Amino acid sequence: MNDAPYRLIAEVDFGEKVVVHPFTNLYGCKIGDGTRIGPFVEIQHGAVIGANCKIQSHTFICHGVTIEDAVFVGHGVMFVNDKRPRSTTPEGRLQTDEDWELLPTLVEQGAAIGSGAVILGGLTIGRDALVGAGAVVTRSVPEGATVVGNPASAQADASRASSST
Numbered sequence: 001m002n003d004a005p006y007r008l009i010a011e012v013d014f015g016e017k018v019v020v021h022p023f024t025n026l027y028g029c030k031i032g033d034g035t036r037i038g039p040f041v042e043i044q045h046g047a048v049i050g051a052n053c054k055i056q057s058h059t060f061i062c063h064g065v066t067i068e069d070a071v072f073v074g075h076g077v078m079f080v081n082d083k084r085p086r087s088t089t090p091e092g093r094l095q096t097d098e099d100w101e102l103l104p105t106l107v108e109q110g111a112a113i114g115s116g117a118v119i120l121g122g123l124t125i126g127r128d129a130l131v132g133a134g135a136v137v138t139r140s141v142p143e144g145a146t147v148v149g150n151p152a153s154a155q156a157d158a159s160r161a162s163s164s165t
Helices: 158-163
Strands: 007-010 024-027 065-067 105-107 146-148
Parallel strands (some): 007 024, 065 105
16 A cells, blocks of 8 residues: 555555555455555445455445456446435434445446446446446446446447447
8 A cells, every 4th residue: 555645544454555545535444455546535334345446536435335356446436325315214313324224236346337427226237347437327237238328228239229220
């Protein structure tokens, strides 16, 4: 790990040769060997990042997210771990950890997530899948698939699309 300034790093399990850039918040998470964390990234407690990943700037990885080895996460990607976020309970008191359901998310080996994508909780992005920039992923993405748009859906085969016009 390098010694860049302006970081909050607490109780992080680091692998070997991890690089963490300035202006990051990492706490209670696990980061695998050779992974690079860009500036202005937050990774919360309970998140797991595999080996040889690249997490670009301004990304938020919340509790319950597991990212396997060799995954690329573009700039400004946002992970969400709750389908019904609320600040208070029906009785009006501030919510605590017991008042919501954690929806774990898995990003499998070799997947790539484009800049600005939003990944909702409780789903899997399959091995070697590609999530296009700006996509809003509301359902699991199959292995090797490419999804784009809002909500994200499978990209049409370019060769079929051009032959039909």
